[in-house]
Amino acid sequence: MTPADLEFVAELVRRHAGVVIRADKAFFIETRLGPVARREKVPGVPALLEQLRRVPDPVLTRQVVEATLMQETSFFRDRAVFEQIGKTVLPELAAAAAARGDGRLRVLSAGCATGQEAYSIAMQATDLAAPAAVEIVAVDFGSYPLEKARTGLFTHFEVQRGLPIRRLLAHFDKIDENWRARADLRQMIQWVELNLLDDLTRLGTFDLILCRNVLGSLTPQAHDRVLAALEAACRPDAVMVVGALETSTLSAAFSPMGPRGLWRRRTSLADTPAPAPASAPARTQA
Amino acid sequence: MKSVRTCLVVDDSRVMRKVAIRIVEQLDFDGIEAGDGLEALTYCRAAMPDAILLDWSMPVMDGIEFLRQLRAEPNGAKPVVVFCSAESRPERIRLAIDHGAAEYIMKPFDGDIIASKFEAVGLI
Missing domain, CATH: 1.10.155.10 (Chemotaxis receptor methyltransferase CheR, N-terminal domain)
Structure with a gap:
């Protein structure tokens, strides 16, 4: 070339x-x-x-x-992040969703590639008291990766990267040389072919948004636009997850939940702290 | 000084042992090898390793029988056992897990898979 x-x-x-x-x-x-x-x-x-x-x-x-x-991805990529999501974030969000009345817990996997992130969340959702209340929307630009994601079929090599053997046995069936996510996982996820630069409002709002290893590769303009659209799709108290090594800083409406790229949206303006001193930029760009 | 951790690679194929030893040494383990379950058991009685990468089908004593006897040894609960076998039928994998294996690798594997599985069980 x-x-x-x-x-x-x-x-x-x-x-x-x-x-x-x-x-x-x-x-x-x-x-x-x-x-x-x-x-x-x-x-x-x-x-x-x-x-x-x-x-x-x-x-x-x-x-x-x-x-x-086309993105490289794996199940439970960045294990520590998924531990935090599985142990505290999902149970808390599920409790909040149940208390809210509608009971639905909506999750967005933005830039889902071949779907490992969405299926990882779906597996963790089965640990909750009411897995049926979890609705995952997985969005990607590419129709080929989405087609693959939708089948739930993964190769011998894919299911051995990041996926614990107990999870594999619990949630997948062996079909010839491949493994297929069971129907209960597949039914939890809705696959949407969409450019993140397009209008995201039609996806609705979410309690948990994962957008990892996407923002860092965008132009500054695209970065700001996508981040703003994702922030706007956050419900009160929603959690947004960016890549652990990415430098995207969310707006003052969000506060970090530790060092791994998880941010929680503040419930109301009253919780928002005083503006940061002028020496610290409110927003750093990737 | 921190002592080097050991990983016992049990497989009846010499080539497979060499490949696996090279990978576990890259993960900072001292690699040792055994050609069947009985040889592995003899080694463990002398010095319990920290990790065991265990083939299933082997002459003299197979992986499952080795694991059963290992767990009955004094201090035999210590090694983290990761099966590494061409056997990929779900019910057979479950049998290995029920016998006390922490993880299971289906052959063929590569360095990334071993690293991913070792990380999952807290070995690295």
Whole structure:
């Protein structure tokens, strides 16, 4: 792939998804676009990009952007974060939802890729007194990863990364060489193909939002826009989770719950502390 | 000085033992090996390891029988046992867990899988 090819793909991804591709990712991009070139029956990635330059076909553009953005993920990624969610956050949110009257506990997995994060939350939800009250909405830009996520099928290698063996036995059936999440987990999750830069209000509001390892790759404008939209989708007392190593700082309506990227929305303005001193920026950008 | 922790790799395949030893040594364990359950039991009676990576199907004494006898030994509850076997039928995996294995790795595996499983049981 030439530097011009890389810049071409980077620009497509920046324009359509607000994501910044670093120059050292050239190798990954070529690997990921290989299957798209084969599907299109063109001899290699340079020829694929040449075709796209000549005819900017929206469907093909989308496939290229989608393949480039494909994320590595695993079950219970960042174990300490899921421990905090399973031990305290979910039980507390479930109790609050039950007390609220409607009983529904709504969770958003933003940038869900092949679904491991959503299924991890679904498994933890089965530990609650009323798992049926949990409703998970999982959103991703890519239709291919979502198609895979929806089947609930995972390979031998995928189910051995981060997924404890007891959870595997409790929640999955072995089908030939793969493992499939059982129906009770699958029915908890609704898969939505959506760009996070688009209008998120149609998804409704949530008690728990996970948006991990997404914000850090966005342009500053896209970062602020997505974060603001997610904050707006938070119910009072909602918990938002960003990547443990990400530097996104939420607005003053949220306070950190420890060092792992979990933030809780304050119930009312009365709980909001006085504005931070001028020397400390209210918001740091990724 | 902190003593180096040991991981006993029990497998009847010499090649598999070499692969696994190299991985556990990258995870800062002192790797030792045994070719079957009886050999492993003899080792454990002399010095209990911290972790055991245990194959199931082996000549002389298989993994399940070894685990049963290990747990009956003085101090035999100490090692964290992680099965590592080509057996992937759910009911068989459950049997291994019921015998006191902390985790279970289905072959084929790679370094990431061993690291992920060791982390899950608190070994690393």
